[in-house]
Amino acid sequence: MAIDKSMNVLIVDDYKTMLRIIRNLLKQIEFNNVEEATDGADALSKLRSGHFGLVISDWNMAPMTGLQLLQEVRADAKLKNTPFIMVTAESKTENVVAAKQAGVSNYIVKPFNAETLKGKIEMVLGHA
Amino acid sequence: MGIPVQQQLSLARGRAGPVDREMVEEVVRTVLTTMSGDLTSTETSLLHEVEALGRTISAAKQEIAALRVDDIKDEHIPFATDELDAIVEHTAGATNAILESCEIMEEVATTVPAEAAAKLSDAVTKIYEACSFQDITGQRITKVVATLKTIEAKVAQIVETFGAQGGSIPMPAAPKASPEDELLNGPQLPSNAMDQSDIDKLLASF
The missing domain is CATH 1.10.220 (Annexin V; domain 1)
Structure with a gap:
């Protein structure tokens, strides 16, 4: 299944540098319509007012964590099917299990490389 | 006598x-x-x-x-946390400068022959990947600051207990973390961390 790279992608991270890195990596794989949010609440507001084909979110943010954002997304009738990739330094088993139980589409542990990001996006959007 | x-x-x-x-x-x-x-x-x-x-x-x-706990509380811990904050700020500044240069290199790549452009693009990708260290460093430093603050509180409690008149003061119970907070572990040291392949296996097991 061909991936529509013109889709809107929302990237969520409280580290602006990380947003910039992910945006640039996405640009390299031809995703040019990228919006940014710096915490879960900001992301949720953007998701509810726009149309996004993919969310790539950090976990460790305040006041709303990436996991809480994922739970909100999955509980929202309009957003529940949006592919959601968690990109985080949280690498404990219980984190991965909690994310999976909350309905994460895939999980990338930081630090990651461009190939991993590309592979996971293709995997998630290929199954979307 | x-x-x-x-x-x-x-x-x-x-x-x-x-x-x-x-x-x-x-x-x-x-x-x-x-x-x-x-x-x-x-x-x-x-x-x-x-x-x-x-x-x-x-x-x-x-x-x-x-131990002069007031010094620890008023001087040493704030000094240490300020220094750590400065590290985060400086590495963020340096990382942004590197990223800015990379973005210029990517613009230049569009004006050079395809082979050179591909090499430039590969090099820039590797720099982007390496720059994500700043996020990990920041999270590790945040954990260290939290540990310092815990030490500060414990030392102050010990001093208060030993210095109190008319009996010891019971230690207050540590606040119970919410289920969400219990999952905020931050970056793990390499010896404790799962790598991407471990996580892929775990996800596949569901």
């Missing part, structure tokens, strides 16, 4: 406020000394142990006082 017990007790009774711990220790020590002739060798040995314990506690109090 110390002050007689009767005199010590009179002094204690004459005080307006609570009797301080040193005074109580002195009275007990004097009583034990006067009792030693009436006790068995086991009891005498036990009493000497108790007395030694009292001396140890007294020495510990002095050592803790010498």
Whole structure:
């Protein structure tokens, strides 16, 4: 299944540098319509007012964590099917299990490389 | 020879406020000394142990006082956290400068032959990947700052307990973390961390 790279992608991270890195990596794989949010609440507001084909979110943010954002997304009738990739330094088993139980589409542990990001996006959007 | 017990007790009774711990220790020590002739060798040995314990506690109090907890709280910990914050700020600044240069290189890549452009693009990708260290560093430093603040609170509590008059102060129970907070572990040291392939296997097991 061909991936529509013109889709809107929302990237969520409280580290602006990380947003910039992910945006640039996405640009390299031809995703040019990228919006940014710096915490879960900001992301949720953007998701509810726009149309996004993919969310790539950090976990460790305040006041709303990436996991809480994922739970909100999955509980929202309009957003529940949006592919959601968690990109985080949280690498404990219980984190991965909690994310999976909350309905994460895939999980990338930081630090990651461009190939991993590309592979996971293709995997998630290929199954979307 | 110390002050007689009767005199010590009179002094204690004459005080307006609570009797301080040193005074109580002195009275007990004097009583034990006067009792030693009436006790068995086991009891005498036990009493000497108790007395030694009292001396140890007294020495510990002095050592803790010498820590100058106010300095730790007001000077050392804020200094350390400020330094750590400065590290995060400087590495973020440096990382952004590197990223800005990379973005220029990517623009230049569009103006050079395809082979050179591909090489430039690969190099820039590797720089982007490497720059994500700044995020990990920031999270690790945040954990260190939280640890420093915990140490500060514990030291202050110990000093308060040992320095308190009229008995020890019970340690307050640590606040219970919410289920969400319990999952905020931050970056793990390489020896404890799962790598991407471990996570892929775990996800695939569902």
